[in-house]
Amino acid sequence: MSLYDEFLQWAGSLNAQQAADWLRNLEWQRVVPEITGKFIGFLLGFFASWLLLFRRHLKALDRLRRGDSDDVLFQAHFLVPVPGTGECVLIFRNLMPSTTVNELYDNPAARKIVREMADMTSLKDPVLRTESQLGFEVLNDAFNHIAGHLATTPFSRETWLFAMTCEDRKVVRRKCVRCFLIRPGELEQFANWRWCRDHVRCEQPWHWYRVVALHQMAKQWQKEEQAAQNPESKPQGMPLVDKHATHRRIRPLSAGIYTNEKAVGTPVTIPWESQEWELKKLGLDLRDPTSGA
Numbered sequence: 001m002s003l004y005d006e007f008l009q010w011a012g013s014l015n016a017q018q019a020a021d022w023l024r025n026l027e028w029q030r031v032v033p034e035i036t037g038k039f040i041g042f043l044l045g046f047f048a049s050w051l052l053l054f055r056r057h058l059k060a061l062d063r064l065r066r067g068d069s070d071d072v073l074f075q076a077h078f079l080v081p082v083p084g085t086g087e088c089v090l091i092f093r094n095l096m097p098s099t100t101v102n103e104l105y106d107n108p109a110a111r112k113i114v115r116e117m118a119d120m121t122s123l124k125d126p127v128l129r130t131e132s133q134l135g136f137e138v139l140n141d142a143f144n145h146i147a148g149h150l151a152t153t154p155f156s157r158e159t160w161l162f163a164m165t166c167e168d169r170k171v172v173r174r175k176c177v178r179c180f181l182i183r184p185g186e187l188e189q190f191a192n193w194r195w196c197r198d199h200v201r202c203e204q205p206w207h208w209y210r211v212v213a214l215h216q217m218a219k220q221w222q223k224e225e226q227a228a229q230n231p232e233s234k235p236q237g238m239p240l241v242d243k244h245a246t247h248r249r250i251r252p253l254s255a256g257i258y259t260n261e262k263a264v265g266t267p268v269t270i271p272w273e274s275q276e277w278e279l280k281k282l283g284l285d286l287r288d289p290t291s292g293a
Helices: 003-012 016-024 028-066 106-121 132-149 182-192 193-199 205-229 272-281
Strands: 068-081 087-095 156-164 175-182 201-202 253-257
Touching: 003 272, 068 132, 068 182, 087 205, 106 175, 132 156, 132 175, 132 253, 156 182, 156 205, 175 182, 182 193, 182 205, 193 201, 193 205, 201 205, 201 253, 205 272
Parallel strands: 068 175, 087 201
Antiparallel strands: 068 087, 156 175, 156 253
């Protein structure tokens, strides 16, 4: 016989007098405080759990409203000629489903470093400052992730440039880590701001800042190319493994990517006069000679 059946048998054998005697002999001065205390503890625990979940919900809702996101996007950029003109339209497409910082990095320390680096980007420097050995490891993980994803594509391989960026929340709706891929010849064109103004259109009016981000990325790439031509001598010694304390933030990648993309809708000509004025008020003067214009 189970304990449940035994309990039912015992309860059924009780009569009213026995039940009354049992209740009368209980130590109520001890039972009542225990029951009351446990009930209050249950209510406090329930309220604390509800408050914690509600607070998390409010924080998530606030991040959604502000446009902050933990997403990591891998996007390829193309310059597609506009027929009948000397201009081209900037197109960028996702190469894979978006992932998150937590999914991309299994190490909690790496996640923290990525978020801190993303917060340190600016209008002038949208490329994550992956400095020191830890920065290299963070960059290398993202680099290997997309390289592995593109390893089995059926498209012919060519050289692309890879960089981790985070565009400033002042000029984009959604702030997240975006990994750019672009061909070297096309990025080189973006280094000339006057060329960007006169020859680049966008698919959507709000894509204008991507042109600015690519321009700033091109300037950083030029600096890295110049530094590579005049490398500093490194002392020889153990260990022989290079820790990459100094490394390129914009790295070449061999990948097969579908490049026959078409613009969605009619390409938009950006009114750069007004946009440049807004950027100047935010601290980025693209007309400054040092900006590469």
